[in-house]
Amino acid sequence: MSDLRSQMNAAMEEAQRADQRKREAAEALRARQHEYETANLRGRQQLIKRARAAMEAAQAAYEAATRDVQRLGDKEEEVVQAQVRAAYM
Numbered sequence: 001m002s003d004l005r006s007q008m009n010a011a012m013e014e015a016q017r018a019d020q021r022k023r024e025a026a027e028a029l030r031a032r033q034h035e036y037e038t039a040n041l042r043g044r045q046q047l048i049k050r051a052r053a054a055m056e057a058a059q060a061a062y063e064a065a066t067r068d069v070q071r072l073g074d075k076e077e078e079v080v081q082a083q084v085r086a087a088y089m
Contacts, residue, residue, distance in 0.1 A: 018069045
């Protein structure tokens with residue numbers, strides 16, 4: 001039972017770290033979107049290209065973090081279900 005508890009704690013901690021990475025990725029994405037919008041307003045083509053590339057990279061990082069959060073949430077749920085099954089055995 002303690003092994004399942006430690007697995008659950010580890011899964012919860014990993015999910016919390018993933019949530020933090022997702023929040024940081026969202027913040028970075030907002031900053032890159034702002035930079036892109038600013039570049040567009042200024043109309044400087046080279047700056048627009050760089051800002052767009054940075055924004056797309058930030059978007060990809062945010063999407064990866066979102067998938068990671070979902071995967072870890074699923075993993076956490078599996079551990080909880082295993083703990084519940086073990087409690088009834």
